[in-house]
Amino acid sequence: MASSIYFCDSKGKSLLSRDYKGDIPTSAIEKFPFLLVEAEEDQANATPIIQFNGINYLYIQHDNLYLLALTKSNNNVAQIFLFLHKIINVLTDYFKELEEESIRDNFVIIYELLDEMMDFGYPQITEIKMLKEYITQKSYQLERRSKKNQALGPPSAITNAVSWRSEGIMYTKNEAFLDVVESVNMLINPQGKVLRSEILGKIKVKSHLSGMPDLRLGLNDKIINAENNKGVEMEDVKFHQCVRLSKFENEKIITFIPPDGEFELMSYRLATSLKPLIFVDCKIEKHDKSRVVINTRIKAQIKKKSTANNVEILIPIPEDADTPKFKYSHGSVKWLPEKSLVVWKLKQFQGGKEYSMYAELGLPSVTIEDPQFQLKRPIQAKFQIPYFTTSGIQVRYLKINEPKLQYQSYPWVRYITQSGDDYTIRLK
Structure with missing residues (x-):
């Protein structure tokens, strides 16, 4: 996949890099500032992919930084861009603010994270919770937990199909909490007529479950069967990586092995006509x-x-x-x-x-x-x-199965509708 990863400043000059394959000379990055200027001048044909002398430059911009991947062979471009965005998410979580100064101050931990996240150009561990169990940061210095004292760690095989969850997790009381949270955005004229409305929904999960549980979540037909004109059509649906997408596409059932702790299982948007709440x-x-x-x-x-x-x-x-x-x-x-x-x-x-x-x-x-x-x-x-959702979505059931431990579990479901960032009423 990627031969090397570079962090560059606003002018395209390298701040930090990690070479994974050694098949591209380090001098290749010196061309990037000039290629960037040419790309900006040619706005009509500008793309985040530049090809020069047999090398592919794939980049994204974050504030005053460019994150760049170099590769020679044909690759899955979407996967490379997804990985670059994942790097941004991970470093932002570690440093709160990702900018040129934080790159310089934390180069040690960035190298360690890049080594854990990619091996010979192929993505490995990208889940933030898993990385934090193995790599911790204090005063810009890297600390590694000793293997003797490490209660939880990355899976024994980095390429484990369940890379987002550690083995050996145990709880005295096994519980799962679901929050269905819908944020309503609305523009209302002075006479009370709704000019624009939408629902931004999230299903959040807090998992305190032992072992390697397999969960099955059933939603009501209000949303799931929207394509058969029995409900409201979901848009911009996004799932956590733990969800088996083929199962959802074929049977409209959400099945997954959850990460430990809190995570966002699913998000969606509904562009539907609403009355003012x-x-x-x-x-x-x-x-x-x-x-x-x-x-x-x-x-x-x-x-x-x-x-x-x-x-x-x-x-x-x-x-x-x-x-x-x-x-x-x-x-x-x-x-x-x-x-x-x-x-x-x-x-x-x-x-x-x-x-x-x-x-x-x-x-x-x-x-x-x-x-x-x-x-x-x-x-x-x-x-x-x-205790209310605007869309009418409801959790019909949450079944929890852990084949080895066979414990009793206690799922809890809570519904919340709240105002979004744009719930506004125009003045006369």
Whole structure:
């Protein structure tokens, strides 16, 4: 696969490299800055693959760095790019910020990680949890656990089909926890009409199971049979590497041997028409060089038996507003001058309920014609609704089988719907 891996700065000059095959001369990297300039100039035909003198340059960009793979023979290009992105994920997890300085400060541990992640140009261990069991970092120095004291380690064979899980894991109480978390993004006009909506879903797993358990997860027909017009169509579905994709494609059943601890089993997106879960009706009266009056009404448009928790309504105000006065029926209201916001908080908001809030703020200098007064920022709503999914997805069963140990297991399932990063209501 890859003959060598290079980390380069923003100009394409090498910072650190690892040669796996020795079939490409080190002078080849000296051509990369010039090839990069030519590629940037030829925007019409620019690709992340450059061929020069029989050598393939495959690269990705991360902030001010280029991560580059060199190869001579024909290869699985998608696999090489996937590996480069995996390197970015691993190093970001180790160093928090991956940039030129962190590359220079941590070159020892990077070499160790590159040696564990690839052997003679072929990917080996790429699972972060497995790497952290074998390689640890402290004050920019590498520490290796001694084999005598190492409770868990990489599989005996690096090419093990279950490379994401160690052997010999034992728990006194075997449990598995599933969280189905759906984040709702929505754009609502002042009249309450939804202009855009989507659901970003994740199924998260926390596995405290002994041995090498085999799990079978069954979901309801709401999602799985969408192609037969019996449900909602999933888009951008992504699975953890532990999931047997052929089993899912053929039988619509999710089977897997889980990594130990927490991981994201699956993510998906649903572009579907929704009604507002939390609707905000906000009227703003503007008085020239005097004051601004805000009348806000919120309604929980969810089932009466459901409750939204930790609700926050963020209302934008002019930058120089001052001397706030508030009246409200429930919750608490705060003025955040550094963010030019009024924030209305409710710990619990039961379905079907409706509350109101009145705010008056002084405007010592701003006129109605001033751009500050033309509030273009939308209102943002934040909330969490437990025991509820917007899409209707449900876990029908989670079967756990460990053929050698044959223990009893206790699966737990929790559902949460929450506001996404873009749940907004336009002002009039």
